[in-house]
Each structure stands twice: as C-alpha cells, then as structure tokens.
Amino acid sequence: MKIRFIYPRFRKFLEGHPELDELVRRHLVGNYTMPPSLAIPILASLTDSRHEMLLTDDNIGQPVDYGEDVDLVAVSFFTPQASRAYEIADGFRAAGKTVVLGGIHPSLRPHEAREHADAVCVGEGEGVWRRILADAERGMLEPIYTPDKTYNLADAPIPRRDIFSDNDYHWDAHLVMTTRGCPVRCEGCPVPEKEGTKVRLRPIDDIIEDIRGMPYKEFYFTDDTVMLPGKKYQNYLLKIMERTAELDIRIFLASTMMMIPSPEFYRRLHAGGAVSMYTVFGFDRNSRRLLSDECTRREWREAIDLVRMNEDAGIHFFASFGIGFDEHNERTADRILKFAGDAGIDCAEFYIPAPFPGTPFGIAAENQGRILHRDYRLWNTGNVVFRPRGFSPDQLQQTFFYLWKEFYRDKEPQETLKSFTLNKHE
C-alpha cells in the first residue's frame, strides 16, 4: 500500500497575538518549534517495508495533495491540531481516500473523530497498527481500534525519526520516550487517562541504543514521570543518566513541582548531561498550592529551594506558569511574578489552561458547561476557551499578556534561552 502520514499544523501559543510580537521577536520565546511527537516515527517503524510511506508535515508548510493516489491516509494529532486534522481528513475522504485518525485527541474523543474518518485508533497505536494495515489492505477497516492489552515498552521499536529528517526546526532537541503511564492524576494532564495509571519503564538499554542511533547532541525526555517522587523512579532516572554521562550530549528534562528535594540528585542529573528542567506550574498539587492564597512561608521557601537546587547543579530552570485555574484571582499574576523573582527564574513561559479531553480539569469544565467553543485552533493554551472562575474571559486574556510582558520587561535574550541551541532561521 501507499501510506501518507500527515502531521497537521497547529498554532504556536503566542501566534495571533500582535501584543506580544515584539517580545517574541526579541527573545525567541514561544515561537520556536521542536521536532514533532514520536507517534508517526513509531508507526513508521512498525510498518512493513513492502508498504511505501510518505509524510506531509503541515507544520512547516508542506502542501497537502488531496488528489494524490494513496491507499491510506493516517493523521496523528493532539488537541490544538484537531480542527486542521478534521479539515484534512474531510478533504481526503471527499476525494475518495481512506482515512485513519489516531493520537491523543482522537483517543480521548473517538466519537467526534469518527465523524471525519473511516477508522479511529484509540489508545496506544503500537498494539493495533499492524492490524489496521492488514484490514485496510483487505478493505475491511473497523470503525474503532482499541488495543486489547497494555503495550509492553520492552517491545517498543526504535522510532523511525528519519521520516521527518529533511525537515527544519527551530530547536533540534530530539524526543526520547522513557516511560508511559502515571498514577498522579494532575488536574491538567491527560497521561493517566490515555496511558493508564501504572508507570511502565522503557528498558534502559533501549533508551541508550535509541539515543546512540541519532546523529544529534540534544535530546528531550518526553515523560515527566521520570521525575516522580519515589526511590524506584529516582533510581531509574539516575541509571539512565549514568549511561548518558558517557555520550557527550545535552538532555532537557520535564517535571512538575513534585520534584525530589535533594541537591545531590540534581548534581547527578547534570553529570549525566541534564541542562534544562522544564517545569509546569498548575498541574500538580504542590504548585497549585504555591500560587494560591493558602501557601505558607515554608512552602514558598521550599519551592524556591527546588529551583535553586537545579540552578546550582547547572540545570537551567525553565518555568511554565499556568494562569486561570479555578483558585486563581486578580492577585495570582503578581504572585507568579514574585515567585519567579524570589527564585531567580530567568526563563519562563505563561499559559492559559485549556480543558483538554481526558484531563480532570477538562472533564469538570465540560460537565459544568464552561467550554466556550470547540475551535481547536485556539485550544493552544494561548487563548481563553473556557469560562474561568476568578476572571472574565477578557480579563484572563489580558492577565496572560501582562505576565509575558512584565516577566520579560527587564530580561536580556542571551539569558532567557541560554540553555537552548536554537537553529537560527530568521
């Protein structure tokens, strides 16, 4: 078969906000793009070589050819890509092509996705992709494909990232999968719903083989579950970092504020190549409390200590602050700026929560009738798409602008993104 994979375009979250254009140009924040999710490279690696595989990366403007002679169109997407994904799927189906949709958004809203597709893959694609291909070849696709068991990461193939290899991104940190699943159930996170509440660890030998096979120097571990408190996860991450220490690479990690309070831990991460800690505020209970009116002086101090442990170990702390959660009010923005100042944070982004499907926040917003619209192009955390509690929608949007402008007002660009080696295209 001739298979055309499509990675639909999504708006970067500061796109469409002329108020922030000058800041974005000066600091390069919010407009960098990074290599795409691993979903398509993973499916490509599971596709028999007798099939011909092609890719359209709509994000970098590759044209979508609806008239192309292809046997199967496979579109993978997350929520900010969903409106464009449906537009593309509808275009191919109108031209008589067979379309399969998969990824995090269709997995969590399969019936919506089904209206635009011949088949929808729900959950992890690895367990059903070969069955989808066999059924597509026989012309007998089922409407919904759901894996019948949890995927064992020991079986995970090395993703075929070369399918995207000619593409040009602003930031070249290549994604590496380490774990799947999470028991924590943070308010804004779909991982437990999509991947299950049991953490699965990818074999460390496979992670190292994956990294060694790439001709790059920068890697982004996609799963903040490696930062979960608990000896088991701590040791797993440290074992990975002992191995990466031999590779002369730079690693970007992600976490919430549920990090481990141990300076030695961060020193060992840095020795393994960790240079940046992207930390989301607003998902986990610790950061929610920190930015609420209930936060104690001790909690404030402990949170600052966590930031400093990273920085002192040589890991640049990159904060991602959410504004607009239910306990937030007109004082929250200044509280965020105060915390950033007190902790010496010099690199930050600000986002407006979106009621993503499968997240506790999204489920509650939907049940409470607070979703304003489903134009998913605007569900990119740069726009208000739900009715907030502590603000009017316009107040929240203006507060978002205020945070960006205030934080970057006295910052120098060479400081803010010092841990990134950005490709300079502009």
Ligand code: SF4
């Ligand atoms: S944000 Fe991280 S810790 Fe929280 S549920 Fe998601 S994966 Fe788990």
